Each structure stands twice: as C-alpha cells, then as structure tokens.
Amino acid sequence: MLAIKRAKPEDIKRVTEIARESFPDPWSEESFARELTADGAFYVAENDGSLDGYIIIRSMGEEYEILDVAVAQSARRDGIGEAMLATAVSFAFESWGKKVWLEVRESNEAALGLYKKYKFKEVGRRKGYYSNPTEDAILMERQL
Template sequence: MKFDIRYFDPVFLDEVSEIENRSFSVPWSKTSFEDSLKNPLIDFYVAVTESEEGKTSVAGYILTLTVSPECEILNIAVSPEFRRKGIAEGLLNFVFEKAAEKRCDTLMLEVRESNFAARSLYEKLGFYAVGRRKGYYTNPIEDAILMDKSLS
C-alpha cells in the first residue's frame, strides 16, 4: 500500500496516541511522545496514507534512539486498520537506512515474548534473539526478548 514517511509533527499527536492506546496494554502517554521530541538522540517518524478523497491519516509510527554505533527501536505500531500491508516493514527499512547514514552497525529492540506478530516481523527483517529480560513487562508480567540486527 502507498504511504509517505514523514518526520513527526504535533498535528499527528492525537492519531498517534489513538493507535498507541489500541496497540499496547501499557501505552505511552501523549506527554511521553511530546517529551521524546526534546531528546535530540530520538527520531520520530510517521507513515501517512492518503485516501482517494485526499484525506490523510497516520497509519503507523516508529521512534528510535541513536547512540552511534547503536540504534534502539523504542516504539513501533501500526493502526489495526492498516496492518499486514507492509507499513511496519516500510518504517523499519527506512530506519535501517537512516541508522546506516548515522554510522550505526547494530539495531536493538525489546519485544514481549508472546508478541508473535512483532517477533515474526523482526525475524523477517534480520533481527535475532540475543537475550531475555525476566519479568520486564507489566499488565501482564512477561519477559522481554532482546533482539539485535547487524547492519554491517
């Protein structure tokens, strides 16, 4: 499906927050998203689609924290209506390019052990499990699987 990737703008905040609330049992608050904008090490991108009538909607988003040579995926979600259309894959491929431009050699992330969709996505794109953080997540309590991807 066709979408543009843009740098986050506050006009997108309500839509991002709605996707976040529909995607996670412990969602980030609007303030967390706003605070991320104050951190120069964080990049925040949104995938924007346009309907035939010309109405734009946020379909998904991704936030990364870059401390070269490492880049961490802090958050990624796609609106339930737009899932399984390649949007997360597009956002991640975009971030891989940006990370390479910033001379990163490793991408890192954490994922709930039971999050089959996300783990399948990451494995498809070359991430592999490198560790586990016991009881890292709440609601419900669950381990995090730590995954890395090498860019070199």
Template sequence: MSAPVAVIIRPMERSDLDAVLAIEQDAYPNPWKLEHFIQELHSPLAIPFVAVQDQTVIGYLCLMSLFEEAQILNVAVARLQRGKGIARLLMDTAIRTARERGAELLTLEVRESNRAAIALYESYGFVRYFVRRGYYEGTEDAILMEKTLL
C-alpha cells in the same frame, strides 16, 4: 478503479500526536503518554517517523540513535491497516536512517507473546540475544533482539 493511495513515511510532527496516541492506546496495554512522544520530538537522539496515507497517520516508529548503537523504541500500525506492509515501510526507513547516522547495531525489545512483531523483526534478520525475565507486569519476559548493520 482508482489507484491505491500511496503511503508516505515522514518525520513525526506535533500535529500528528492525536492520531499517534489513538493508535498507541489501541495497540498496547501500557501505552506511552503524550509527554513521552513530545520528548521524542525534542530529543536530539530521537528520530520518530509516521506513516501517512491520504493525510491520515496510520502508523509510526520511534528510533533512537546514539553513536554505534541505534534502538527501535516503538513501532505500531493502526489496527485496520495491519497486514499491508506498513510496518515494513517504517522498518526500512529506520534501518536506512540508523545506518546513515553511523549505527553499527540496531536493537529492540519485544514481549515474548508478540508473535507478529517477533516475526517482523526476524524477517529483517534480528536475532535474540537476551531474555529479561518478568519484565512486563512482572510476569511476561522481554526478548531483546539485535541486528548488525555493518
């Protein structure tokens, strides 16, 4: 029996974007466009990561860090790779990096119906602090969540 292939978390690169976009388009009704990810690669405040297994990008997380506050802007895992702890590897890296950058608070927003993501965030101690009514398509609420890093 061969050993499971390790998953590596590393900074996102321009050459990852085809794979990232494919995951993004499958994951969201209103996916980010290529330009959005390119912006993440160039912004000094943005810290985008990918999860790679056997040279294939299977997930990513976009973190933004500005003084005391960091924000998770996007996290997604390829559909066939879900439920294997990949998001946890990405979240662990994001939380560690945010702390290293001096952030004291980590925030994010999530669709109210996204039970998998909310369960993931709650398992890391994120708590709800605001509801943006009708934020998505004018009908679905956005739940704003935060986690203290101190």
C-alpha cells in the same frame, strides 16, 4: 500511496490514539511530544493521507534502539510496519550506527515475525521484564 515522514507536533494526538489501541500501557501524549526533539528519529506512516503508524528510534552513540512502533489496527498486515522499520534502520545506517536493537514481549508473534523478516536476531532474554501481564522480553539486534 504510503509515505514515511518525520513526525510533527500536530501528529501527536493521532500517534497517541494508535498507541492506546496497540498497548496495555501506552505512552502519554507528553512522552511522544518529548521524542520529537530527542536524539534519533520519530517517523509516521501516511497511507493515502491517513496517519496509520509510527516508529521511534533512539540513538545512543553507535547503538540505536527501536523504542516504540505500532500500526493502527485497521491498517495492519499491509506492509506499513515493515516500511517504517526499513526507514528507521536506514536512518541508523546513514548515521553511522553499528547496530539496532530492541525488546519485544515473547508472546508478540506479529512483532517477532516483523523483526525476524527484517533480519533481527534473538540475542537474549530478560526474565519477567514486562508487567500487565508479566512476561519475558526477547532482546533482538541487527548488526549494520
């Protein structure tokens, strides 16, 4: 059974592992640990007791930004990303947020597919925003 829960300090090691298999420039353990107490919410997905994904949403007044989201490679395409995104967007909505936005690499078809399915709209582009490899960022947002 899938459960989306608030991250705890003991989850950080596994979260860092998932980030390492998901990104060329993953966050460090210390960066994840800082998010445990930042404004916003940090959730993990537990699938039959196994920690298989995480999402971090940051609050900036009425705006919320999805800072990071990843699912373990072995657990992808099974609805976990969508369940975590739904939880993060609900958190923003229940906190009186007006919109949620995020940036995504233009070649990241999986993430673009997930966000479009979850009613995020493309609203802009940042030229050459990412390095390693250099790539544009697509800016997306969902009004709440």
